[in-house]
Amino acid sequence: MHFFNKQAIESLDPEDIQKAVAHAYNLVLDNDFHMPDRMHVPRGENTLLLMPCFAGDYFATKLVSVFPGAAASGLPVVNGIVMLADNHTGAPLAIMDGAALTARRTGAVGGLAVACLTPENICTAGIIGAGVQGLSQAQFLLYNRKITTLWVADLHQEAARAMVKTLQTTHPRVSFQVAETARDLVDACQVVICATTSTQPVFEAAPAEVKGKTFISIGSFTPKMKELPDAVITAADAVYVDTPFAAQESGDICIPLKNQVVSRNKIQPFAQLVRHPVDTEGDKTWFFKSVGMALFDLTVASAVYRLGKEKNLGQVLDV
Amino acid sequence: MHFFNKQAIESLDPEDIQKAVAHAYNLVLDNDFHMPDRMHVPRGENTLLLMPCFAGDYFATKLVSVFPGAAASGLPVVNGIVMLADNHTGAPLAIMDGAALTARRTGAVGGLAVACLTPENICTAGIIGAGVQGLSQAQFLLYNRKITTLWVADLHQEAARAMVKTLQTTHPRVSFQVAETARDLVDACQVVICATTSTQPVFEAAPAEVKGKTFISIGSFTPKMKELPDAVITAADAVYVDTPFAAQESGDICIPLKNQVVSRNKIQPFAQLVRHPVDTEGDKTWFFKSVGMALFDLTVASAVYRLGKEKNLGQVLDV
Numbered sequence: 043m044h045f046f047n048k049q050a051i052e053s054l055d056p057e058d059i060q061k062a063v064a065h066a067y068n069l070v071l072d073n074d075f076h077m078p079d080r081m082h083v084p085r086g087e088n089t090l091l092l093m094p095c096f097a098g099d100y101f102a103t104k105l106v107s108v109f110p111g112a113a114a115s116g117l118p119v120v121n122g123i124v125m126l127a128d129n130h131t132g133a134p135l136a137i138m139d140g141a142a143l144t145a146r147r148t149g150a151v152g153g154l155a156v157a158c159l160t161p162e163n164i165c166t167a168g169i170i171g172a173g174v175q176g177l178s179q180a181q182f183l184l185y186n187r188k189i190t191t192l193w194v195a196d197l198h199q200e201a202a203r204a205m206v207k208t209l210q211t212t213h214p215r216v217s218f219q220v221a222e223t224a225r226d227l228v229d230a231c232q233v234v235i236c237a238t239t240s241t242q243p244v245f246e247a248a249p250a251e252v253k254g255k256t257f258i259s260i261g262s263f264t265p266k267m268k269e270l271p272d273a274v275i276t277a278a279d280a281v282y283v284d285t286p287f288a289a290q291e292s293g294d295i296c297i298p299l300k301n302q303v304v305s306r307n308k309i310q311p312f313a314q315l316v317r318h319p320v321d322t323e324g325d326k327t328w329f330f331k332s333v334g335m336a337l338f339d340l341t342v343a344s345a346v347y348r349l350g351k352e353k354n355l356g357q358v359l360d361v
Numbered sequence: 362m363h364f365f366n367k368q369a370i371e372s373l374d375p376e377d378i379q380k381a382v383a384h385a386y387n388l389v390l391d392n393d394f395h396m397p398d399r400m401h402v403p404r405g406e407n408t409l410l411l412m413p414c415f416a417g418d419y420f421a422t423k424l425v426s427v428f429p430g431a432a433a434s435g436l437p438v439v440n441g442i443v444m445l446a447d448n449h450t451g452a453p454l455a456i457m458d459g460a461a462l463t464a465r466r467t468g469a470v471g472g473l474a475v476a477c478l479t480p481e482n483i484c485t486a487g488i489i490g491a492g493v494q495g496l497s498q499a500q501f502l503l504y505n506r507k508i509t510t511l512w513v514a515d516l517h518q519e520a521a522r523a524m525v526k527t528l529q530t531t532h533p534r535v536s537f538q539v540a541e542t543a544r545d546l547v548d549a550c551q552v553v554i555c556a557t558t559s560t561q562p563v564f565e566a567a568p569a570e571v572k573g574k575t576f577i578s579i580g581s582f583t584p585k586m587k588e589l590p591d592a593v594i595t596a597a598d599a600v601y602v603d604t605p606f607a608a609q610e611s612g613d614i615c616i617p618l619k620n621q622v623v624s625r626n627k628i629q630p631f632a633q634l635v636r637h638p639v640d641t642e643g644d645k646t647w648f649f650k651s652v653g654m655a656l657f658d659l660t661v662a663s664a665v666y667r668l669g670k671e672k673n674l675g676q677v678l679d680v
Contacts, residue, residue, distance in 0.1 A: 081397075092400060103411065132438075134442055361367070
């Protein structure tokens with residue numbers, strides 16, 4: 043049995059992680075997986091999530107805890123592990139840092155959306171929300187497109203500055219800018235990735251003002267969270283979701299649906315783009331919403347296990 | 362974060378493990394824990410169980426897989442891990458071998474029943490079922506009572522002989538005997554521990570023939586599994602269960618209840634014995650039925666973590 047820590051998970055190529063995410067979408071298209079509803083254990087203000095999934099040679103269970111009070115002590119709010127096991131024998135194969143794996147696979151989910159829903163030659167991009175997820179989104183964005191200027195916005199400008207500093211070391215040729223406001227960022231960028239847990243849209247705009255851009259929302263995962271104004275879903279030529287649950291679970295989709303701002307048939311599964319790409323050249327507006335699923339964790343964990351062993355990453359557990 | 366393997370878990374004193382199980386019963390009496398219903402994921406003939414539990418400074422989740430087909434390749438049917446985490450911050454503290462922890466805590470559940478439900482001076486005892494659980498039951502039995510002759514019965518006498526050989530090395534002064542039949546074993550012993558998954562009683566007897574003995578059933582965990590004949594529950598002066606679920610989950614209780622062989626008010630919680638012991642001297646008949654619960658895993662995992670760190674056991678994970 044192997045243990046893969048944050049460093050091991052982060053050292054793998056974005057290409058390999060993104061391929062693993064694409065593989066998950068292929069399994070969705072083939073309906074070749076088993077993903078029971080996640081188990082949700084509330085305990086006061088804390089939550090434990092148990093997310094099992096089975097596909098092919100592996101099964102994985104992600105255990106994630108969310109302890110909001112930990113932030114006050116400067117500790118991570120989200121913790122967890124992923125256990126990967128052999129789907130033929132049941133034998134445990136690996137334990138992985140759940141937070142690092144989640145950040146990485148969510149980055150790749152955003153990255154694949156960038157690859158499928160932006161013109162190849164875009165050069166300006168923005169990240170709203172400079173947390174762990176925002177950083178991972180930026181890394182996969184920069185892997186997918188030759189961005190010359192990347193804007194970062196956060197309610198706490200310090201956080202945005204810290205993220206810019208981190209990115210600058212790995213991407214010295216990109217110009218990184220901290221935006222005064224999220225709206226400034228949107229105006230300056232061809233693709234905008236939101237990674238916040240905001241319950242109010244992080245900017246206001248009319249539909250005409252967001253036309254021709256690509257919006258990727260990664261943050262909102264409850265019906266009360268909504269990162270983007272209705273203008274985006276209204277202006278969008280097409281709306282894609284990573285799972286059908288996104289339409290129920292994320293306020294960015296369920297609120298406009300409820301208010302009849304958008305019709306249900308405008309919302310389509312992203313998976314189809316993996317086999318039938320759309321033409322992104324021209325002045326179209328795209329909106330992708332992800333809430334994530336255990337299948338992504340499974341395929342990415344499988345890739346970490348296979349490649350990690352090949353590259354001698356991780357720690358061998360003395361079973 | 363620490364990893365505790367089978368060897369580390371098995372090296373801890375039975376006393377400490379049994380104290381941790383007694384602590385679980387104290388938490389039950391004080392209603393000072395949170396144990397959601399386990400999540401049960403069937404997948405063909407295989408099963409994945411997810412068992413979270415919270416109490417005091419810790420929470421734990423046990424992931425157990427049951428892959429019956431693995432036996433054909435000589436591999437373990439039951440695999441799993443336990444993750445222990447900090448109940449104040451959510452931080453993962455340790456990963457443990459779930460099969461070893463389960464065997465050990467189940468041994469201690471049986472051991473505590475021996476301590477509470479047999480006269481101190483008993484010297485003959487029997488184990489029916491020479492699997493992993495049977496071995497652990499024997500170890501805790503021998504820790505609790507000065508047994509001079511221990512009988513082992515199994516449908517496969519080879520398994521019984523192998524278990525005897527293992528026990529002989531650690532307990533050279535005890536006389537170990539392989540019984541021809543389970544009934545022979547019962548006749549010869551003052552306490553009988555059953556650790557099988559039989560769907561038919563492993564022996565037949567009239568109530569008068571089992572009087573004055575203590576029966577501990579560890580094996581049956583579904584309504585179709587029944588290790589003991591009705592004679593035992595009929596003859597018993599009292600019937601104790603480790604959890605209220607035992608009455609629904611185990612055929613050893615639910616079948617006699619359904620057939621009105623026993624009345625519901627004869628079935629009592631074992632937890633009460635931890636604070637209010639019964640007098641076991643004299644010629645009484647006792648029956649204890651365990652189906653286990655995640656709370657045992659939690660308190661035993663906490664003990665493994667605390668003591669394991671003190672004794673420098675286990676492997677430090679490079680997080």
